[in-house]
Amino acid sequence: MLAEHLDLSPATVSFVLNNAPGRSIPPATRERVKAAAKKFGYQPSLIARSLQGLKTQTIGILLPELGEGYHSQVLSGAADVLMQEGYFFFTAHHRHRKDLVTEYPRLLQARGVDGILAIDTQLEGVLPAPTVSVAGHTAVPGVTNVVLDHHRAAELALGHLYRLGHRRIAYMHGQPFSSDSQSRWQAIMQVARALSLEVHPELIIQLDRDLNTPELGYPGIHQLLLRRRDFTAVLCFNDVSAIGSIRALHDAGLKVPADVSVFGFDDIQAASYIVPSLTTIRQPLQHMGSLAASSLLRKLAHEKLPDIIKVDPELVVRESTGQARSATRRP
């Protein structure tokens, strides 16, 4: 390409452009090559380069869904780091479909990715490239996992409600396919016990729908309210379901937080928009993304990494929680 125009061998061009060590090239030639490269906007084909088994500066990102919400935030944080470091990345979304989760890593490898970043994805088997996951539930050998410190999150959430005097609290249990569901639940149970807070089975709401709208949380609270109103707070699975819960409470004539406090999880963008704004636990999603990305890059540089990197959540107190009402109406 460039080589023949300059009447040099492609090898020489390669040496100059890559500043290959141990090669003697006179400055004059160097300049000639560089000038021509700039002039023609020469861009060495990564395709050809990676055929040599070299690094492609390309990462594959596995996530359940593109669009608004949780995953996009993590993606955004990861993307910033990757682009910053001169990496490009594929995003492959699998909607939690097992076959795709299995297939994509292979397809990504065929495209020559140096590493894989998995967000909220139930990985399994052996990955064809160095991998770091975010909020991966299962422990996969060799895969570093960036996770929220769920125990700390539960402490912050329940502690906040406890201090406000709440004793009868309704809980939401996340959908089984959401990888955070189980660990979050376990942490809540642990902390409840530590606080000697009784968890009433009749106040547990099990989510099951695969939704990302407030509709997720509405029916559970709606149903619960038909049966009983003897709780002073709801600890929701996430902000989206919390917003739905507020609606349901509102539609049932209850005021938030005067009658019932609502506690979210995630601190999505809308959490601060709505009225009342949501008290919630912020997962530092962007940070988790960038942390995962930089960890992956370090892994590619053959650094040793721990199996688990825990990230601290943050309590964000807004308007949706308040002092527990003292008089509890019975149904």
Next chain:
Amino acid sequence: MLAEHLDLSPATVSFVLNNAPGRSIPPATRERVKAAAKKFGYQPSLIARSLQGLKTQTIGILLPELGEGYHSQVLSGAADVLMQEGYFFFTAHHRHRKDLVTEYPRLLQARGVDGILAIDTQLEGVLPAPTVSVAGHTAVPGVTNVVLDHHRAAELALGHLYRLGHRRIAYMHGQPFSSDSQSRWQAIMQVARALSLEVHPELIIQLDRDLNTPELGYPGIHQLLLRRRDFTAVLCFNDVSAIGSIRALHDAGLKVPADVSVFGFDDIQAASYIVPSLTTIRQPLQHMGSLAASSLLRKLAHEKLPDIIKVDPELVVRESTGQARSATRRP
């Protein structure tokens, strides 16, 4: 790889796996190869394949930002189509930085993309691959542009407010770097004229901050309210700024929509969460994304495409707009 294990030439393997026409391979061998391919999970290297000048089944997507909001929705729609059709894609976000917008197409080409999809990106110059853009403002030769029918959108928005009796309306003019700003504004002016609706310069708010939070809209309305309150509606640049506007109005003691109607644009997810929920124009963002993606794929198949594909907006009436109050308080 596979070839030597089977004791065949790589050529033969290639023929079988690609079902190459005009080659005679006995069924026995065919099966042998296929079985081995399945057994080893053989995945032909796209890298090597594309070095032949073949298609890579890879698209590069250019957008300003990853994360929540506008662009992610379009991306999501495009991604669905692309993955469906067996394409993978790079996403490159440029934060409207000119140098990156110029550089990325070249870098994407070096990675062998078959085509480029540009979302809300100010393209310029000659693109190194077939390109389709979404909400691209400038017309670039050879680039098909998927855009909202801004005139129709303005008709829906102003028509709605007009029918509710609003005559003194405050307007927001988007930031200069947002590619929709100008065309949206022009359409509004046109439609206002058609409705004989006077646009009062003192009621025009110019946005300038590069924000994606309600803070975008708050200060403009706040300032305006300090000067005058003789308007009955605000036509916001987008939902995010509309949410900020509602806050500002609320903080100033005005009720939405009783005192002032607020009209958004985009129909982001939070538009239906907040109270009052937003009346807005829905851009079929996902649809625009998938339309752009499928158009790009058709372009890659050498179909002729129009320069512009217009997409119809949809009026979503919710709670934030209502009958104009008849008595207009003067400041």
Next chain:
DNA sequence: CGACTAAAGACAATCGTTTGTCTATAAACA
């Protein structure tokens, strides 16, 4: 039985780089 033909698959060039080895040319030394 010999000539022709079709089938089955090997061989080799190619894509655009990288990188190890080798060869000219020129400079330096004895």
Next chain:
DNA sequence: TGTTTATAGACAAACGATTGTCTTTAGTCG
């Protein structure tokens, strides 16, 4: 002047597929 040694760059072999051409073998026909 003849020998050594550094320098500048060419040469060629990879990388893993695709694809045009060529060879071998076996079968068919007259």
